[in-house]
Amino acid sequence: MNKLGSAVFSRLVIIIPYAWLLFFFLIPFFIVFRISLSTTAIAQPPYTPVFALSDGLSGLWAKIGQFHFDNFVWLTEDALYFNAYISSVWIAALSTFITLLIGYPIAYGMAQAPRSLRPTLLMLVILPFWTSFLIRVYAWIAILKPEGLLNQFLIGIGVIHDPLIIMNTNWAIYIGIVYSYLPFMVLPLYSALEKMDNTLIEAAQDLGCPQITAFWKVTFPLSIPGIVAGCMLVFIPAVGEFVIPDLLGGSQTLMIGKTLWTEFNANRDWPVSAAVATILLLILVVPIVFFQNAQAKAEEQGR
Amino acid sequence: MKSLGNIRRSFAPWTDPDAKPFISFRNVTKKFGDFTAVDDLTLDIYHREFFALLGASGCGKSTLLRMLAGFERPTAGEIILDGQDIAGIPPYKRPVNMMFQSYALFPHMSVESNIGFGLRQDGMPKAEIAARVAQMLKLVKLEQFAKRKPHQLSGGQRQRVALARSLAKRPKVLLLDEPLGALDKKLREETQFELMDLQQELGLTFVVVTHDQEEAMTMADRIAVMSHGKVIQVATPAEIYEAPNSRFVADFIGDVNILDGKVSASGNGRIELATNEGFTVRTAAANAPATGSAAGFAIRPEKLKVTRAAPADASVNAAQGEIWDIGYLGDMTVFHVKLDSGKVVKASMLNAQREVEDPVAYDERVWVSFGETAGVVLKD
Numbered sequence: 001m002n003k004l005g006s007a008v009f010s011r012l013v014i015i016i017p018y019a020w021l022l023f024f025f026l027i028p029f030f031i032v033f034r035i036s037l038s039t040t041a042i043a044q045p046p047y048t049p050v051f052a053l054s055d056g057l058s059g060l061w062a063k064i065g066q067f068h069f070d071n072f073v074w075l076t077e078d079a080l081y082f083n084a085y086i087s088s089v090w091i092a093a094l095s096t097f098i099t100l101l102i103g104y105p106i107a108y109g110m111a112q113a114p115r116s117l118r119p120t121l122l123m124l125v126i127l128p129f130w131t132s133f134l135i136r137v138y139a140w141i142a143i144l145k146p147e148g149l150l151n152q153f154l155i156g157i158g159v160i161h162d163p164l165i166i167m168n169t170n171w172a173i174y175i176g177i178v179y180s181y182l183p184f185m186v187l188p189l190y191s192a193l194e195k196m197d198n199t200l201i202e203a204a205q206d207l208g209c210p211q212i213t214a215f216w217k218v219t220f221p222l223s224i225p226g227i228v229a230g231c232m233l234v235f236i237p238a239v240g241e242f243v244i245p246d247l248l249g250g251s252q253t254l255m256i257g258k259t260l261w262t263e264f265n266a267n268r269d270w271p272v273s274a275a276v277a278t279i280l281l282l283i284l285v286v287p288i289v290f291f292q293n294a295q296a297k298a299e300e301q302g303r
Numbered sequence: 304m305k306s307l308g309n310i311r312r313s314f315a316p317w318t319d320p321d322a323k324p325f326i327s328f329r330n331v332t333k334k335f336g337d338f339t340a341v342d343d344l345t346l347d348i349y350h351r352e353f354f355a356l357l358g359a360s361g362c363g364k365s366t367l368l369r370m371l372a373g374f375e376r377p378t379a380g381e382i383i384l385d386g387q388d389i390a391g392i393p394p395y396k397r398p399v400n401m402m403f404q405s406y407a408l409f410p411h412m413s414v415e416s417n418i419g420f421g422l423r424q425d426g427m428p429k430a431e432i433a434a435r436v437a438q439m440l441k442l443v444k445l446e447q448f449a450k451r452k453p454h455q456l457s458g459g460q461r462q463r464v465a466l467a468r469s470l471a472k473r474p475k476v477l478l479l480d481e482p483l484g485a486l487d488k489k490l491r492e493e494t495q496f497e498l499m500d501l502q503q504e505l506g507l508t509f510v511v512v513t514h515d516q517e518e519a520m521t522m523a524d525r526i527a528v529m530s531h532g533k534v535i536q537v538a539t540p541a542e543i544y545e546a547p548n549s550r551f552v553a554d555f556i557g558d559v560n561i562l563d564g565k566v567s568a569s570g571n572g573r574i575e576l577a578t579n580e581g582f583t584v585r586t587a588a589a590n591a592p593a594t595g596s597a598a599g600f601a602i603r604p605e606k607l608k609v610t611r612a613a614p615a616d617a618s619v620n621a622a623q624g625e626i627w628d629i630g631y632l633g634d635m636t637v638f639h640v641k642l643d644s645g646k647v648v649k650a651s652m653l654n655a656q657r658e659v660e661d662p663v664a665y666d667e668r669v670w671v672s673f674g675e676t677a678g679v680v681l682k683d
Contacts, residue, residue, distance in 0.1 A: 202374055203407035205394045207421030207472065217420075221411050 029281065036274035037067035047270050071275035081259065081276065085283065088256040091170065091245075092238035095177035096185075099234050100227065102178065103185035107226075108219075110186070111193035122190070125183050137176055137247050144172050144248070168250035176244040181237070185230040192226025193219070225294065232291040236284050256280055307541040314524060315539075316349040324383075325350040325508055326371070326476065331380035333366050333532075340366040342532035343380070353502050353509045355523035357516060359555075363532040364512045368478050371510065372401045385475060395424075400474040404481040406465035408453040414440070414464050415449045421472040439467040442501070459490050466498075470505070477502075479511040483518060495521045516556050520544070528552050544603075546589070550681050553601040560607070560648040561681070562600045569594045574680060576600055580644040582622045588680040602678035607650035607671050609638050609663060614672040621672040624648075626665055638663070640671050 038047040049063035075081040110121045128136060143149045144167045151163035166172050196219060204214035242257030249255070256276065263273035316322040324347035333341040341363040348354045356364035369375045370382060373394030381388050389397060400421070408417050418439050422432045440446045443463035453461055462485070469477055482498065483491040499522050502509045513519050519526050520540040527537045528551075536548045547553035550561065564578035569591045576584045576598055584600050592598045608614075614621050627647055628639035638650045650671060663669055 197405065197407065199403050199405055199407040200409060202372075202394070203401075203403055203409070204420070205374075206372060206401045207468070208395045208424035210393070210395055213424070218409060 032274045032277055034067075035270050036071050036272075036278050037069065038271045038274075039066070039068070039070075040269050040271055045270070046268055071271045072279070074272060075275055075279065080254075081256075081279075084254045084256045084259040085279070087254040088239050088241075089283065091173060091177070091255060092235050092241070095174050095181070095238050096231050096235040098174060099178050099181055099185045100231060103182055103189055103230060104223075104227075106182075107186045107189035107193050110190050111196070118194070125186050125190075128183065133180065134243065137180065137243055140172070140176055140179065140248060141167065144175065167248065168253075170249065170253060172248035172250075173245050173253060173255075176248045177234075177238050177241060180244065181234040184233040184237075188229035188233065189223065189226040192223045192229075196222055228291060228294045232287055235287060239284060240280055307539075307545045314351070316352070317347070317525065322349060324348060325352070325385060326510070327381075327383040328367070329381050329383065331367075331370065331377045331382060333363070333370060333375060334378045339532050341370070341377070344532065344534055346527060346534055346537065348508065348510060350508055351506055353499065353522055353524045354511070355519035355526045356510065356512045356529060357519040357526050358514065358529035360514060362529040364514075364529050365480060367529075368401070368480055368510065368512045371476070372399060372478055373397050398475040399478055400469040400472055400476075401478040401480065402465050402469040402482055404484055406453075406461050406485075408461060408464055408468070410453055413450050413452055414445060414456070417453070417464055418468045418471050420468065425472070435471060439471050442470070443467045458485055458487075459494070462486060462494070466501075470507075474507070476508045476510060479509060481513055482511060484513075484515075491518070498522060520556075528555060530555075546679055547601065547681070550599060550601070553679065553681060558604050558649055558651075559601050560604065562602070562646075562648075564598065564600065566592050566594050566596050566598055573675075574598075576680070580622060580642050580646050582620070584620050584678070585618070585675060586620070586678055586680060587676050590682070592680065592682050596682070599681040600678050601681055602673055604637065604649040604651040605635075605653070606677040607648065607673050609640060609650045609652060610670050610672065611663065611667070613670050619672050619674060620677075621670050623668065623670055626663055626667050626669055629663075629665060638669075640669060642671070 035047055038049065040046060041048045043050075049066045051060065051063060055063060106125075110118060110125075113121055141148070145151075146163040146165060146167065148167070150166070151160075154160045155163065166175070200218050200222075201211075201214050204218045205211065209217060240257045240260075241255065242261055245253050245255040245258050246261070249258070260273050260276045260280070263269045263276060267273075326348040328344055328346040331341055331344045332339065344363075344367070356367055358364045366375060370377055371384075373389070373392060377390055382390055384397075384399070409420065412420065415436055419432045419436045422435055427435070436449075437446075440449055443466055445460060445463055445467070448456060448460060448464075453464065456464065462482070466482070469479075479498075483494050486494060495518060498509075511519070511522065520543075523540060525537060525539055526543050528535045528543065530551055536543060536552045538546070538548075543552060543556055547556065547559075553559045553561065562576075562578045562580055562584065564576045564580075564584070566574050567577045567583065568575040569588075572587060572589070572591060574586060574588045574591050576586065578584055578600065586600065609626075622642050624640040624642040626638060627641040628637075630637040630639075633654070635651050635653050638652070639647050640650060641647050648671060
């Protein structure tokens, strides 16, 4: 291929991800954003204004003039939304932290395991994905409900006498999120820990570190990119999680995904739910940008 | 006084029966499952010695070093360092430091922090750490790189950071695992001499593991040649080269011709060896084997002389053959001479003059000759 041809080719290759972002992220987002500026209507679609080709340019301008930010103002007026956002972020953050606490030892153990065993362990982490996510969450109902497996077991061995009420509480949501997103934490952590040079630990020991100190001074700081990646992969989807709070959470559980669903399906208020979605996106963009920064930094450091 | 290899040493505690070894391996064995990496090995290393463990990969030299560092525990035997059995002491409490083959620099720390790592670990006051780090940076000539991260350094600079880091704690013994393995040839040669100067200057005991015989010969006071978990010979580089104690050592270090035969006469520290090549070698032999026993005779290529005429002195050993191959290397020329028995021997001659009148050519009949003390008798 000549020089010009290869330059054109490399441009084309770059265009693909941008085109993807444009068609599957930016355009849908603008449609959602545009709905968030509209007014509900008992119509099909259930909001106004609706653009039509017959409007002409002046008609288009008139319709754009009808856009307003009332839906966003509304979100600030009803404490429900604010509380739902705060509660979602809090539940997602706490779940992410618990996932990290559980996932790190798992990933560390996998990375320390004999090389021949590692593919099998990796397989075991990925294995749950072979069953539908929905079915796995339903299975937790059978485990957590008052007459469920967990309570039967605990009562059976005599630890408790009355069943624990976990189902339909925030505890059930934490369990559900931690369970569902654990692989997303373990995999990036494993990949960070697995490529760690073991002689670094030996060097730290040689220079006077007991094994635990060597872990905190060398292994842990070097695994931070993996920790950041894992936390983002868990936190971002967990904030907007709908299925888990809907199936495992109680009626008092406040999560933004559920609120959005209610606005959209039960209230049929597309503009408000679009506004909720827009704000949710803004909340998530912050950690995503943070994540990208961290990744760029890690890439710069990895020679 | 005559000395092997024309080097006379003032530093030779191993010849002094009263000198106490600084490091002693006593009947040390290390097994990994069924594999015996180090086999009932006994070895003494002296204070301020530059000691090399030399051998092919898998000979147990690295395991020996790792046992000294504390990363491996001996299966049997004891390791004494400065009068203390260190077998049970974990690596972080041993007064030894190691420079790793991969350097093992901490990638998330600057050069400064890498060098000061061990000192911070010991809880040294900050001001003292800074002073020591500055001193180490000066020692390895990296003052202006203090704030850099390891990935911003060249291979040679990284090697020096690793060296500075392992020296910062002023260990009693510095262990070096293939310290120059990752450097290119020219830098490696320079660094060899730098390491020697450094060791002299600091007065430390260095134990270096290497598979590169030239490196070991250049740097070490003594070399232990290892094979299959055992030490085959421990001696100065000159002794190892000029007086190998076995066929293995003779063959492992440098180029050698080995002539096999039977001892036809023995006495007065001299033997006559009737070689299988059809001529008799008269040679000095330190521990002369008895008449009638089988023996080998090892002679280095540079000790053989290739001439057209038979040597005038009848007492000189000589055999006839023809030039089979000539390799011109610049500083010297290597001749492969096919003796009349069919055996090919290597002879090398220094090209001391730029122009040689009528040099020997391919297929010419020549004499290969050598003196009485040119080679070594190997008992089998």
